[in-house]
Amino acid sequence: MILRCLSFSILIFSLQVNNALAKNSSESFDKENKTNLVLPDPVRGFRQSSILDLVLIYQGGVHRVDWTIEEIRPYVVHNGQSNNKDWFFDGFLFLEFQDGNGYNYNPGYSGNKQARKQEWRWLADRLFENGKAIKALNTCIAEAKEELGEPSFKHKVVIGIPEPFLDQKDWGELNGEKLDFSKRNDRISACKWYINLLYKNFIESNLEHLELEGFYWVSEQMSTNEFITVEIGDYIRSKGQKFYWIPYYMSNGYSQWRDYGFDIAYLQPNYFFNKKINEERVRNACELAFTHNMGMEMEFDARALDGSKENYRDRLINYINTFKEQNVFKTSSIAYYEGGRGIYLFSQSSNPKDKEILDLLHSLIAERRDRILENLMYQQNFKTDKSIDEKIWTIVGNKNNVKFTDNGLEISSGGNITKINTRDKVALKYGRIELVAKIISKDKNTKIRLHLLPTEGKLGNWPASGELFLMCFDGINPAQIRVGANTDQMNENKGNIRESVLTWGTQYNQLHTFICEWDEKIITFYVDGMKVNIQEDLFDKQYANYSNFWPFNEEFYFEISISSDSIEPAICIESVKINK
Template sequence: MRCKYLPGLFLLCVLWAGNLFSQPLVKGYKQTDISDMVLIYQGGAHRMDWTADQFLPYVVHQNADGNKNWLFDGFLFLEFKDGKGRCYASRYEKLPARKQEWIWLMDRVFEKGKSLYALNECIQSQIEEIGAPSFRHKVVIGLPEPIPDQKDWGTLDGQSLDFSNDADKLKACRWYIDELTKRFKEAGFANLDLAGFYWVSEDIVTSKALTVPIGDYIRSKDFLFYWIPYWNAMGYSDWKELGFDVAYAQPNHFFEASIPDQRIDETCRLARTHNLGLEVEFDERVFAGQKDSFYDRLVAYLDRFEKNGVYDDAAIAYYEGGGAILGFSKSSNLKDRALIDRLASLVCKRRQIHEASDLIIGLDDSIWKVTQQTPYIVSTKGLLEKQYGYIELKAKLLSDNPDVKVSVRLKPVKRLYGSGAQSGEITLLEYDGKYPDCIKGGIFSKELNWETGNKKGATLPVFNLSGDYHSFICEWTAGNIKLYVNDVLFFSMDDDFNGDTEYWPFNQPFYLEIEIHSQVKESVLKLNKVSFD
C-alpha cells in the first residue's frame, strides 16, 4: 500500500506490530532466483498499454556512452482495479470485480502486442542487438483477491460462488491460477519463464484463512507464491506461516516528506530479522527538475540500501509508480540521468557478482570486482595492486568438466608498453579441463610470447588438483620472477635483458585477475586465500 494507511487499519497494524520482538529471529535478507523484480501495473483501463517500446528501458539500460546492459530479471504484473469502478483487492473501490472483470484482466495480460507479448518481443529485439543474457527473464502474475462476502462474482461448474464461504474463494483462485498457467503455456514465450503468482492484497486482514491453501496449490504446480506487504502490515512477520514463499518489506518512506530516512534503516533491520527481501519505492515525483521534487528521497533508498548490504544480499522489488523508469529514459536532466545510471549500475553489478559467485565461491567484493561476464573475469584492479613481493592465491578447482578453462594472471594496472601482453603478464595458473592433472604458468611480454616463438613458460603435473586446496604463488623482484604450486618451484626467470621493456616490462604495479570459460552452470573455483605481501 504505497500511500497512507487506509482508515481503520492503523490501530490494527500497531497492535500486530506489538508482537514484533517476540518473534523468533531468522537471520539474513531473503534471496530467491529473481534478483531484481520491477512492478508492472497493467490491466486497468487507466494504465498505459505497455508496448515493446515502453518496456525497453526496463529490459535494458543504456548508459551515456551508448552501451546497453540487461536490467531487471523479473517482472511482476499486477492490478488493483479495472479503472471502471471495480476492484481486485479489498477497499480500492466500492464495487468488487466479478468473474467477467477477472477474465477481462486476464485478457489484458495476454493481449497481443502488449503486456507479456510486448515484453517477450522487447527482450528478443535486444538479444538480436546485444546478445543473449546470462539469465532467464521471469514473470510473476498477480491474483485478484476474492472480496469477502461478495455474492455476485459469478459461477464455476454451474455453481454460483458466495465469497462469504472460504471454499468458494479458494475455488475461484484455483480456477484463475489454472487459466493463467494454461494461457502462459499456450503462448509459448521464447524469452519468459513463469515463476509464480502474487497476492495483490498488501495485508491479510481480509484473507488470513485463504493464503495458506492458495500457497499449497501454487507449489503443487511447481510455482512460488509472492507477497509485498506494506510497512508493518498485519502478517508481515509471519509471511512464511501464511503460505508465502517470497516476501518483500516496503519501507513506505518515499511517499511522505515527513518520514525520516531512518525508516529505511529500520525496514532493513526488520527484513534481516524476518528474512524478507526489500522494496525500492519512487514515482513520478522523483524527477529533479520539478517543483517540490522527491529526488533526494530515492537517493536515500540507494544510500541506505548500500549501507545496509541490501544490494549485496537481498532480493529486491522496485515500485516505480507505473512509468517513472520510462520517464527517466526520456529525461534530459543530468541529475535524472545520473540517478537512473546509479540505480542501473547497482542492479547490474550485483547480478554480475552473484553470477560470478556461482562460478567462483569465496569472492570477497572488498578486493574483487566483475569486469566481464562472457567469459567471466574478476579482478582486484583498483582494490588490490602490487609492484614486487609475494603474491599468493589459495584455491580448489571444483569442476572436472573438459570444457572448463581457468586462468589466474597478474596484469599491469597501466598498459605502458602496448596492448594486451605487450605491457607484461604473469600467469600463475592456466588450467584446461581436457588435461585435468596439470597446470601451466609463465611470463609474457612483447618479445616473450607464443606468437614470436620465444615463449617463457612451464607445465607442472599436480596430483588431486580438484580434490584439495593448492597455493599458486608468485615471488617477484625487479630482476627475477618465480612461480610455485604449493612449495614446488616450476618456473623461474631472471631479467637478462638489461631492463629492456620489450622483454621485461615487469617494473610497475600489477593486479590479480581470474578468467573462467565455462559452458555449464556449476561452481568452478573455490577461493580460500588471496594475499599481496
C-alpha cells in the same frame, strides 16, 4: 499500491532478541577462543529468490498505460548517458487493483463494485494482448538479444491474483455452481480457477524468452483471520511456481509471511511518499526485513525527477544510500515500485541529473548481477531439481542412502558412513558456500559435518592441511552445533580450536541457512543471516610455520558427511550454492 500514499503512524516495534540473549547470558562463555551463542528464531538474513531485481508493472486497467514495446523497453535495456546499452531488470511483476471501469480486484479500495468472474477473465486476457504487456515484454527481449546477445539470466514473470471479497455473492459460477465468497472453499476455488487461466494463457502464448516464475497476492496486509493464502500457496507450488507477497511497513501479518504460505515476501518501507517520515524509516525497514528473512522494496515515482515541483529526488537517493549501507544490494532480492511509469520517464528525460540517477541504479543492479551470477560456480535447489549432477558430486558409500523427497535431498548413513562431495570436480580458492538444510535425525549417534577440505593435503592428514566447517552436529547434544576451522596448530584435538558453539534448543530440526565467505585474509561464517564466527589471518607469512597456522590459501572442495548407527535420514538439503 493501496496504502503507499497514506500517512503511517510511527509504530514502535520491540524485538525479543536482546531479551533472549539476556535470559541466556549465563550460558555465554569465552574460554580458549570458544564462544557460546544463542541463536534467534530462524531464519534471519535478507531473502533471496531466483529473481534478483523485480520491477512492478501496473497493467490491466484502462486507466493504465498499455505497456507497448516502446514503453517497456527501458525496463529491459538500459541506455546510459554514454549510449552504452545493457540488460536492466530480470523480473517483472504484472499486477492490478482496479479495472478503470468501476470494479475493484482488491478489498483495499472503496467506492467501486466488486469484480466478478467476467472482470477477472477480462483482466487475464488484458495481460496477454498482442503487442502489449507480457507479449510486448517477450518481443522486446527478443529484439534486445539481437543487439546484446544472450543474457546471463532468464527473464521471469510474476502475475498478480485478485483477492476475493468476503461478502461477495455475485462473482459467478464454476462447474455449474454459483460461488458464495462467504464460504472459504469457494474463495479458494475462484483463485485456483484464475491461476489455471493465467497458466493456460501463458503457455499458449509461446513466450520463448520468458519464464513464469509465480503468482502474487495483491493484498498488502492480512486483514482477516479467514485467510486462504496457505491453500493457494500449496496449489501454486504444486504447479512448480512460487507465491510472492509485498506487505506494507508493519502491516498486519508481515512478519508471519511464511505461516501464510508465501515463498518470498518483500517489505515496503513506505518512506518515499510522506515527507513527515524521516530517513530512519528505510534503515528500520531494512533491519526488520533482515530479522524476518524478507526481501526489500525500493519506492519512487515521477516526483523523483529533478524537474519535479514536488522534489522527492533526495528521498530516492536515501533509498539507494541506505540499501548500500545495509548490504541490501549485496545480499537481498529487491522489488522496485516506480509509480507505474517512473523508469520510463527517467529514461526519456533530457536532464543530466535524471540520467545520472538512472545510470547509478542500473550500475548497482548490473554489478550485483555480475557478482552473484557470473561468479556462480554451481547452484541447485533439490526441491525442484531432483537429480544428482555427477559432474559436480561424488557419492561415497551406498548410493541408496541418498534420495529425493518433496522437501529436498535426504541423506542417511545407512548405519555406517555416507559422504557426498565435490572432490576432483569442483574446487575453489576463496569464494562463498551457502547451504540451506534441516537436521531430521533424532538418533543420538548421528554425526553430521558440512565442511570444506583441502584438495591436496600438502601439510599432511587432517587437521594439518586445514578444514572449514559450516556446521558440525552431534546427536548426543542436538541442541548445539559448532562452526569454525581446524589447522595444524589450532584444532579440536589440541583443545585450542577457534570455533563458535551455537545453541538453538529444539529448533535444530527446522530449516537453517549456513554460509561461509572466504577471502585471502578473513573467513566469515553465518547461520541464518547472523555472523557467528570469524577466522583472521594475523600471522606473519615470513614465519617458517605460517601454513601450519593459516593453510587457507589453497584450493578446497565441499563435502557433506554423515555417520550414524541408524538407517534413518539424518539431514535434508534444500539447496546449495557455490560462488568463486
